[in-house]
Amino acid sequence: MTVPDIGRAIDAVWRMESPRLIAGLARMVRDVGLAEDLAQDALVSALERWPETGVPENPGAWLMTTAKRRAIDRMRKSSVAGRKHEELGRSVQAKQETAVDDLEAAIDDDIGDDLLRLIFTACHPVLSTEAQVALTLRLLGGLTTDEIARAFLVPEQTVAQRIVRAKRTLTSAKVPFEVPRGADFAARLSSVLQVIYLVFNEGYSATAGDDWMRPALCEDALRLGRVLAELVPAEPEAHGLVALMEIQSSRSRARVGPSGEPVLLLEQDRGRWDRLLIRRGLAALERARSLGRPPGPCVLQGEIAACHARARTPEATDWARITALYEELVRSSPSPIVELNRAVAVAMAFGPAEGLEIVDALTSEKSLESYHLLPSVRGDLLVKLGRLEEARAEFDRAASLTKNARERALLSERAAACALGRKPSR
C-alpha cells in the first residue's frame, strides 16, 4: 500500500472502530472527554506505526491495547510527578469503583453495553441539542469535526468549540457514564431518538443551503439508528425510528429532479424507490409491532411512511388509514406540525375543503408563524379548490420563509403559475 492508501485505510479503521474504542475507554476512565483523548493518542500512534508495519490483523484490538497502555502511562506519570491531575486522579479512583460497578452491572443492568452508555452520555440533557448532535456524530458516527461542520454548514471552529465545551460540561456536571434506569430510561431514550432523527432530517430536507438533500447525513443517522436498535432490541420506538428512516431513505433517488429540484411524494417515479430499503423498513416495523406495546410516535410515523411505501401508485395510497394514524399521533404527541400533516391526509381522504378547515385553524398558531410548509400546504389546497389568487399569496409567503434555495425556486414557480391563472404543474 502507498502512503495515501494507508492514510485512507486508517481513516476507515478509525470510523469503524472509534465508537467502541471510546466507549470501552470511557467505562475504564469514567470520563468521555479523557476517553476520546486517549483514543486520539492511539490513532496518532497508528498513524506513526502503520505506514511501516501495515494495518494489523485486528486493528480495533491494536488501538484498544495501545490506548489502554497510554491510559496507564498517564496515570503513572501523574502519580510519579506527585501532581494529582484532576481528571486522572478521578480516573484512578474510578478504576477501583469500576470493579464493583461491573459486578453490579452484571447483576443489575440488563443492557450493560459501553456503546449504549456512550450514546446516552452524548445525548445527555445537560447538553444543548446542538452539542448533543455534534458529540453524537463525533463519538458514535466517527465523523471528523470538519465533516460535521460541512454537514451543518457552519465553520469548523464552531463545531470544535461546541465539542470541547460539551465534553467540559459532561465532566463538570459529573454526568455518570451509564444507561439511565427505570422511569428515566424512556424519557432519555426518546431524546436519543430525537437527536438521531434531527440529524436524519437535516440531511433529508436540508433547512438551508443550495442542496435539497445531504444524503451522507441521512446515511450517518440511519447507521446510528440501526446500531441503537440492536442495542435496545426490546424498544419498539428504536425500531420505529429505523423503519421511518429506511423508508424515507428509500425515496431519496426519486425525490430529486435532474437539476437538483425537489420532487414531491405524489409526483415521484415509484420505480426509483429503493426496494431493499423499503423491505428493511417494513421488517423493522414488524419487529416493533411484534413487541406488542402500544405504538409511540416513531412507530406511528413509520407506519405512515409504510402506507406510502406499499402503494404501487399514488392513487393506491390508503389515505383513510394514514388519516387514522395521524389522528393517533395527534392524540399521543400533539403538535401543530403533526396537525398540519393530518390536514394533508384528510384532504386526500375526504377532499381539500375538509383539509383546509384544519389548516385554517392552524394559521393563528404562534409556533408555525415562520414555518414555510403551512402556507405551502394551504396554497396546495387552495389550488385544488380553484382559488388561485389566494394560493399565489400563500406560495409567495412560503417562498419568502424557506431557507432552502431549491425549495424556494419551486415555490416561486408555483406562485408564478397561479398568477397566470394556471394550476401549477407540480
Place this chain on the structure above:
Amino acid sequence: MRYMMLYKPGRETDAPPSESEMANMGRFIQEMAATGALLSTDGLQSSAKGVRVLISDGRFTVTDGPFTETKELVAGYAIVQTKSKEEAIELARKFLAVVGEGESEIRLMHDVPAF
C-alpha cells in the same frame, strides 16, 4: 456509498458447512448488522443447482450446472453501506478472516442520487 461484495471461494464442494462454521458466520453477520453497515447478505447453493442462460447472435442457450470454471464461481454476496472504499475493504478482510479462504470482489453500486 453502497458496495456489493461477491464472495468467490475459488473451489466448490458439496459438503455443507460444519456447525461451527455456521455458528461463526452467524455471529459475524450479527456483528456486521449491529454496526449498521450490512444491508443484505445471503449465500448461494452449489452451482449444480444453477442454470446459465446465454444469448448470442439472437439465439438462446440454456446450460444446466454444475459449472466447471470454479475459480470464478460466486458463493455468496453482501450489500454494505460505507463511507469509503477503504471501509468496504476492512469489512471484506473481516469476512475473509472468518471464512478462511477465497476472494471478495468489491463493486460500487449505482446508489448515488442524480445530483
